[in-house]
Amino acid sequence: MKALIAAAVLALGVPALAQQQEAKPLEPGREALALPYEKYTLPNGLEVILAPDHKLPVVAVNIWYHVGAYHEQPGRTGFAHLFEHMMFQGSKHVPDDVHIAMLEQLGATDLNGTTNFDRTNYFETVPSNHLATALWLESDRMGFLLDALDEKKMRTQQEVVKNERRQGVETRPYGLGTEKMWKTLFPAPHPYHGKVIGSMEDLDAATVEDVKGFFRTWYAPSNATLAVVGDFDPKEARALIEKYFGTLPSGPKPDKPQVAPVKHTKEQVIRHEEKVGTLPMVTLAWLTPPYFSEGDSTADVLANALGTGKSSRLYKRLVLDKGLAQSVSASQQSLGGQSVFTLEAVARPGVSSDALAKELDAVLDEVRREGISQQELNRARTRFETQMLAGLQSVGGFGGKADVLQSYNHYTNDPGFLDEDLSRYDAVTTERVRDFAREYLLPTARVVLHAVPSPKAPTSSAQELH
Structure with a gap:
C-alpha cells in the first residue's frame, strides 16, 4: 500500500x-x-x-x-x-x-x-x-x-x-x-x-x-x-x-549547531517531591531516533498501540483491569536531533508510583517478547492517515496544508515528502515494533521520574530546581 x-x-x-x-x-x-x-x-x-x-x-x-x-x-x-x-x-x-x-x-x-x-x-x-x-x-x-x-x-x-x-x-x-x-x-x-x-x-x-x-x-x-x-x-x-x-537584505544562512547524540547506558531515577499535583505520577523516558529517520515511525505506531484510546494496552491493564491509574499515555516526541519516547501514568488515590512503574514495565516486557498484534498495527496506521486527512482539510492553522508543507521542507528539504511519510508507516510491521522495543526501550537506557506529593506539602506553591 x-x-x-x-x-x-x-x-x-x-x-x-x-x-x-x-x-x-x-x-x-x-x-x-x-x-x-x-x-x-x-x-x-x-x-x-x-x-x-x-x-x-x-x-x-x-x-x-x-x-x-x-x-x-x-x-x-x-x-x-x-x-x-x-x-x-x-x-x-x-x-x-x-x-x-x-x-x-x-x-x-x-x-x-x-x-x-x-x-x-x-x-x-x-x-x-x-x-x-x-x-x-x-x-x-x-x-x-x-x-x-x-x-x-x-x-x-x-x-x-x-x-x-x-x-x-x-x-x-x-x-x-x-x-x-x-x-x-x-x-x-x-x-x-x-x-x-x-x-x-x-x-x-x-x-x-x-x-x-x-x-x-x-x-x-x-x-x-x-x-x-x-x-x-x-x-x-x-x-x-x-x-x-525581495528587497530585504540578508546575510549567509547560519550554520546549524553540530551536536553529538546522547547515549544513556544505565537507568537514572528521579524522585521528585511534587508540590502541585495531588497524586503520584511516573514517567519512563528513552532517547529514540530523530524525526523522519529510521525507527521514528515505528515508535509512533508503538506509542499509539500502547496509549491511545480505551482499547490501548496501557489503558486496559492499568485503568480497567487493575484499577491502578486514573490516566495513562504514551508518546513519541519527534525532534530533529533526537526524539523522546515516554510512557506516563497518574495513580489513583492510594496507589504508589512504584506500583505504576512495575505495571508499565510488565506491558513493555510483553511487547519485547511478542510485539503488537496486526490489529493494533492496522488501527495505528488508520489513525495516522485519518489525522493527516483531517489536517489537510484546512489551508492554514495547526496541521493544515501550509504547516505540513513547511514541516516536510524544514526536516527533509522536500515539501513533497508526503508520499515518503505515508510509506514510513506502511513499512512498519509487528516484527519491527518488537525489535524497536528490544533495541531502544531498555531498562538500562532510560530516565524514570517519580513525582510524588509530600503529605504535608501545600498544593499551590512551586518548588525551585536545585
Missing part, C-alpha cells in the same frame, strides 16, 4: 531556481492527501512555497524561521520563544501591538505563532483579497523589527514570558518534575537541555544587544521559508512576494 506523488521540474519565470511539483494519482482513498506545490528561492535566500487551493476564498500565510531552542547558547536560553512574543509588538512601519488587531479587522483566522526546539513559526489565514496586507505585515517584521525594538518592549515581554513559565512549568502539576527529567535526558550543554521557554535566570540576564544579535543571526531571509497556500493566483503572489520580501 503505497501512495505516489512524483516531482516534475519546470522552468518558471521567477528570479531564482524553481521547482514545480504536481500530484499524480494516489491510491483509492488517498486522493484528498495530494499536495501539489511550487518551491523557489529569492536572491536574498528566502525560500518560497506556493500551493494554490481554490476550495474556499481564503489564503494561508505561514512563515517558518529555522531556529528554536536547539540553536541557543548556554546561558542564553529562551530567546527563540521570546522572539515569538517580540514579533507581535510592532515594527518600523507597524505601530506597537496592532499587528494582530489589523489582521483580525481583515477577518483573519488561525492567527498565531509557536516555538519548539527546532523552529519558530508565524501564521494567519486571511480572505483572499487581503493576501497583500498579510504579506506586507510579515515582511515588515522580518526586515524592520529591530527599528522598533527598545528596552521597554523587551522588558515587558520578558515579564510576560516569565509569567508563562510560572503558569506552564512552575505552578503546573508535575511541571518541575518533568523539567528535571528532560534535563537528565539531555545533560548540559546539549541544546535540548531544559524547556523551550528557557530559565528564569537566562531571561533576566538577557540584554537588548543580546536579543538584537540573535535576531540578526537567525531571522534573516536566508534562514526562513514562506508558504502561501489557498485561493490565490501564483503569478500575482510571486509579484507580491518579490515586492515585499
Whole structure:
C-alpha cells in the first residue's frame, strides 16, 4: 500500500531556481492527501512555497524561521520563544501591538505563532483579497523589527514570558518534575537541555544587544521559508512576494549547531517531591531516533498501540483491569536531533508510583517478547492517515496544508515528502515494533521520574530546581 506523488521540474519565470511539483494519482482513498506545490528561492535566500487551493476564498500565510531552542547558547536560553512574543509588538512601519488587531479587522483566522526546539513559526489565514496586507505585515517584521525594538518592549515581554513559565512549568502539576527529567535526558550543554521557554535566570540576564544579535543571526531571509497556500493566483503572489520580501537584505544562512547524540547506558531515577499535583505520577523516558529517520515511525505506531484510546494496552491493564491509574499515555516526541519516547501514568488515590512503574514495565516486557498484534498495527496506521486527512482539510492553522508543507521542507528539504511519510508507516510491521522495543526501550537506557506529593506539602506553591 503505497501512495505516489512524483516531482516534475519546470522552468518558471521567477528570479531564482524553481521547482514545480504536481500530484499524480494516489491510491483509492488517498486522493484528498495530494499536495501539489511550487518551491523557489529569492536572491536574498528566502525560500518560497506556493500551493494554490481554490476550495474556499481564503489564503494561508505561514512563515517558518529555522531556529528554536536547539540553536541557543548556554546561558542564553529562551530567546527563540521570546522572539515569538517580540514579533507581535510592532515594527518600523507597524505601530506597537496592532499587528494582530489589523489582521483580525481583515477577518483573519488561525492567527498565531509557536516555538519548539527546532523552529519558530508565524501564521494567519486571511480572505483572499487581503493576501497583500498579510504579506506586507510579515515582511515588515522580518526586515524592520529591530527599528522598533527598545528596552521597554523587551522588558515587558520578558515579564510576560516569565509569567508563562510560572503558569506552564512552575505552578503546573508535575511541571518541575518533568523539567528535571528532560534535563537528565539531555545533560548540559546539549541544546535540548531544559524547556523551550528557557530559565528564569537566562531571561533576566538577557540584554537588548543580546536579543538584537540573535535576531540578526537567525531571522534573516536566508534562514526562513514562506508558504502561501489557498485561493490565490501564483503569478500575482510571486509579484507580491518579490515586492515585499525581495528587497530585504540578508546575510549567509547560519550554520546549524553540530551536536553529538546522547547515549544513556544505565537507568537514572528521579524522585521528585511534587508540590502541585495531588497524586503520584511516573514517567519512563528513552532517547529514540530523530524525526523522519529510521525507527521514528515505528515508535509512533508503538506509542499509539500502547496509549491511545480505551482499547490501548496501557489503558486496559492499568485503568480497567487493575484499577491502578486514573490516566495513562504514551508518546513519541519527534525532534530533529533526537526524539523522546515516554510512557506516563497518574495513580489513583492510594496507589504508589512504584506500583505504576512495575505495571508499565510488565506491558513493555510483553511487547519485547511478542510485539503488537496486526490489529493494533492496522488501527495505528488508520489513525495516522485519518489525522493527516483531517489536517489537510484546512489551508492554514495547526496541521493544515501550509504547516505540513513547511514541516516536510524544514526536516527533509522536500515539501513533497508526503508520499515518503505515508510509506514510513506502511513499512512498519509487528516484527519491527518488537525489535524497536528490544533495541531502544531498555531498562538500562532510560530516565524514570517519580513525582510524588509530600503529605504535608501545600498544593499551590512551586518548588525551585536545585
